[in-house]
Every structure is written in structure tokens, then in C-alpha cells.
Amino acid sequence: MRLIAKRDAFRAAAVCAALLAASAQAFALGGKEAAPASRPAPANPRVRLATTTSTENSGLLSYLLPFFAEDTGYTVDVVAVGTGAALKLGENADADVLLVHARALEDAFMAAGHGAERRDVMYNDFIVIGPAGDPAGLKGSADAKAAFARLAASGASFVSRGDKSGTHVKELDTWKAAGIAPSGAWYKEAGQGMEQCIIMAEGLQGYTLSDRATYVALKDKTSLAILFDGDPVLFNPYGVITVAPSKNPAINADGAKAFLDWLTSERGQGLIASFKLEGQTMFFPNYKP
Amino acid sequence: MDAEAVFEVAGLSFRYERRVAASCASLRVRQGESVAFVGPNGSGKTTMLKLLNGLLGPFDGSISFMGRPIAKNPELRRRSVYVHQHPVLFAGTVRDNLAYALRLKRFGAAEAETRLEDAAERFGIAALLDREAGRLSGGETQRVAVARAVAAGADVLLLDEPTSSMDAEGDAAVRSMLAGLRRSGSTLVFSAHDESLVRELADRVIRFESGRAIAGPGGETE
């Protein structure tokens, strides 16, 4: 005895099938281009790279990785998280290779034995941006710590990343160099990504420390201008680290090494230098064998 | 344990949302007896009937059916049934309803067919067999509900207000059915407001008040 007409069950099943079929069809419409036959095909072609959100958002990786895939046949899965999380992923062997910019933390990572090999890759730089009118008057400061001192003295709003990212660490180091412990209503610890901090600074018509690439990418969404740059102290060096294969058999050690080698090869370094935003070079390759 | 006892209750107390919905110090129902529960609405009659059929729980105290506790007692489902005041029949025909009840008890096809026909005859619903179950009158529904249970082997029936909200014809038909069951030795426990029904059918009366079973006229509840 049926308590539900068979037709209802059929209808429900038909709907589910239709939805699954539709999504499968949409898959066919989208998706990556198929790999050309001439490309090398390594045994384990997926490499997992953990990097920072600012690196990923700069667009550098979207630019570089197709070349890497072309040359080596490796597909890179990019997981973009905060610096701390990226290093944690390396520690847990959830990433095969890291691309980060926090030298002190990188050194600690290597010292603790989590990484197999580390190399310098490139650097970009940090800039201080703020309202075009420059109420804190820090344009033309002698160096970074002088600029920060003027900021603190003026009481103008400053948005801090507040999230232990590379940018945040650089900011804190500069305050320290200036002998200032920032606190008060003017100092806003956002705990968010770079873009959000810029947007927040825009809203407050205040200042913030940003990497050049993120600012340039956001140029048309903000009225803030570059008010200080150029001090070598504000250079932001990147390191590529392969995670120690001994940690876990699932680590794609060959792929990680291939990535590290490629990034620091003449080809990789050349491509990095050729990446431009608004006609400007964003990242300066600096690997010395 | 009295060998003839169908139901045996001791120290029963059932709570629902912090108040005692039904309680009974002791009760014994014997084979073939016909017992009526009377009392105002909400006094615990329906709750007691459901408890006896293992439809409510958990409770304090003990309820036994055929000498064994009702929990995990296969005899309970084999031989006893609870019939709602307004019974629910399954979608399909009257025949479908009887057949389903028989299928639940896993009767073979031939025996099920025999039982079905016998029950239809006995309860005067042979003419209704191919009628849609949703299109029956109150009295007819009540008889079908009882018929499907009895066809599947029930001889201990717990009925909640079997003749309430029924027209005269339905009322008479149900009374006649119950009398017939009583004559054939089935055990009946039913709740009723109708005095005449009680007089006609009950061997014994148990009064309910605010959830408590009270000794009927004549002494103890036993």
C-alpha cells in the first residue's frame, strides 16, 4: 500500500537529476583550457602553495603561474591566507611550498626544522598613504621613522593591519624605531586585510601603511595619495620555502622544489620583473645564487 | 500473577509537562471483561488507555500484559489494539486498510484473504470493501478501524469514546459491534460519556478524576 503517489517520488527525483545535470553542463561551459600535448606531465602535478592575501591579490601569481604550468606541467593550488596562517599550514604539512614576506618568522620557521630550503625571491615596498591634503605634514620626511613620528604627533587617524601580517610587522618595527608606542583613539587596529584597511582609511580620511601593489590596484577606488616612500627600511622582501618532505608523505616535494627552482631561475626572475600594474614594476627580483 | 489477568497495573504514575496526567494505584482487567472508564474531559481516561497500549511513556510503576511487562512484549502488539476516538484510516480502499494491517502481522496471502473476508462479514462492512476509506461516515470508520485490528488478531481492544460524535445510525452500529465482540469473548476497555452505553456494555466502571483512577462503585479497582 502506497502512502505517497509514485508520481511525487518520480517528480522529486527528476528535479534533483535536472539540477545535477544543469550544473554538470555549466561545468562544460566553463573550466580551464585543456593542457596542450607538448607540456611535460609530472607524476603528481598538483602543488599546493600557501601565500599571503596581498601577494595573491596583487595579481602576480595569476600572471606567473600559467608560465610555470607551461614550463613544468605543474598546476599550483594557491591558498591565500594571512602570513601566520600560511606558516601554520607549512608547519602542519598542509602546504607543499610557501611564498611569504616576514623574514623573522621565516627564519624561525627554518630554525624549527619545518622547511627544507629557503631562498630570497623578490621584494616590493611599503608606502605611507593618506589624504591628499596631508594634515599630518609628513611629506618630505627624512626617513620612515621621522614620518611616523610626525603622524603620532599630529593625532591624525592611522589604520593598522593589526593582524600580524608582514605589513603589520613592518609597521610595528617602524613605530619601535621611532621610539613610539602607538595608542589612543587615533590608532585603529583593524584586524583585516590590506584592501579593507585602505577603504577604512579612505572613510576616515586617515593614514595607513600599505604595500605598493595593493594601493595601485585600488587606485580608482580611493582618493588617498602616496605621501612617503623610498626608505630602504620599508622594503618588503619575499622568501620561498619548501616544506620539509619528512613531515608527511603526502607533501609534493618534487613539485615544491620545481616551484622554488623556477621562481629563482633566470626565467622566473625575469617574469617577475615584467609584471606591471599601471605601467609600474611592482616586484623587484633579488635572488642571488 | 493472576493467570486470567490481561492487564495488571501497579503504582502507575505518568507525568506530562510537570503535572501528573494519569495515575492508578492498582488495576486488574481479566480476560473477557468489559471495563468502562468514566469521568470529565481531561481526567486522564484517554491517557490511561494509551498507557495500557504502550503508546505513552516513560512512566513510573508497572503495567503488565498477559503476565509480562508491556515493554518489548510481543504479545501486546499481537493481541491488543488502541482505537482513537476518530480513527485514522490509510489512503486507499477499506480493503487496502484491512490488507495492510494483515501485512503488518505477516500473514500469508491465503490466510490473510480468509481473515479479511471473515472480518468484513463479521463487522458488516463487506459492502464497503471497495469504498475509498476517506469517504466513510463516522460509524463506518469506527467499524473499519476495529475490523482491521481484529482481522489481524486483536482480541483486547482499548477504545477511546467509541460512539462520540456519531449519528444515530452509526451509534447503533457501533454498539451492536461492541456487544458482538463482548459476546465472542474479547476483552474491552473503553472510555465513555454516554451512561446508556456504559450500562449496556460494561461489567465494571472505573471513575477518573484529575488524572487519578478511583475505585468504582462496588469497591476496589481490581
Next chain:
Amino acid sequence: MESLLEAVSLLVGGDRETWWTIATSVRFSLWSTVFAVIPGVPLGAALFLGRFKGKRAAVALVNAVMAVPTVVVGLFVYSFISRSGPLGSLGLLYAPGGVVLGQALLAFPLVASMSYTGLQKLDPRYGETLLTLGAGPWRRLAAIIREGRYVITQAMLAAFGRVAGEVGVSMMLGGNIRWYTRTMTTTIALDASKGEFERALSLGFVLLALALLVNFLSHLAVRDGR
């Protein structure tokens, strides 16, 4: 309004990546819902039918679990499916499997809870009749699920909505990897974080349209005049 127009043009224009992202969202959401419903509906029905001491506590637990933030659920699952975790060898982390698992876990208590409360609206006489006539527990479970299919469909739709629109678990366990685990919601989060609000809104409209479509289709499927 521009966002709405951009949403339409995104769809009609047939940008490969957008289509792929939409398909992935649908795929993940459907599978998550399926894996939430398969254990969730019987659990809700069992809670409804069951009579045992501690039933109240069990129901309260199921309801309480729903208040856990998605990021916490993500962290919890991460600790299991990380390569350094007990289930690491399954390769679920930063792969579709991890997202589906995490989202199914999110939706499962919702399905159970809604099935439970939904079934209470049904006529109790039905279950009692089955019980008194001797139907066994599995038969009763199946019958009550069939009888309650309308409320159960509501529960399934609620689950689908929950997972289709969620971001915390997808991000944590999927990693928002382009062409692999990037869904509409993670794309929206990414766009919003980059300040591309209009694009985020457009995708949001697409998501809304999808949810409406699924709702409509599901009601068609169980239409029975109620």
C-alpha cells in the same frame, strides 16, 4: 541597479570563469545538502518518534549545535582533515571533499531540528495507529518520513540555503582555490575584500536567483495541494 545589470550581463555574457564558479557552487551545495539530509532526516524523525529519558536533552543539544559559528566548525573539521590530522590521508583539505564535508556538518543539525519540529505539526494519530497495529520501528520511520515529506522538503530547502550562502567553512576547508574550490560565495568574499563591491553584489544577485530557482523547483516536486 548597475549591479543588477552587471549580474545579468555576467550570466548572459557567458564568462567561463563565472559559469564555472556557479556550477561549482551548485555542485557543492547539492552534495552537502544530500549528505546532511541522509542522516539528518532520520535523526529528526527518530527524535520525534522516540520516547526515552534524556530526549529533551538530545533535542536541546541538536539545537545548540546550530549556534556554533561556521568558522569554528571549519576549524574543528580542519583539525581532522589536515595532513597532520587523523583523516589527513583522505586528501580532503583544500579540495572539494573538505568543503562538502564541512558544509554537510553545518547543515545536518539544521535538517534534524527542522524535521523534528516539522513532524510535530503532523497528526499524532497517524504514528500511533501504525504503532498500535504492530508496525516495526523501521516501517514507522519510513512511513513518518513519507507522511511528513512536505515539512521535510522545507528542512532540505533550509539546509540548501544555509550551505549555498555560507563562506566561513568554504574558505577554511576549500582555500578558495581558483578553478578548484572557488565558489560564488568565496568569490563574493574575495571581491568584497578587494573593494570590488559592485562585482560582489552582482554575484550576490546570481546567488539569490539560484536559491529562488531551487525553491521553486522543490515546491513543484512535492506539490500535493497543501
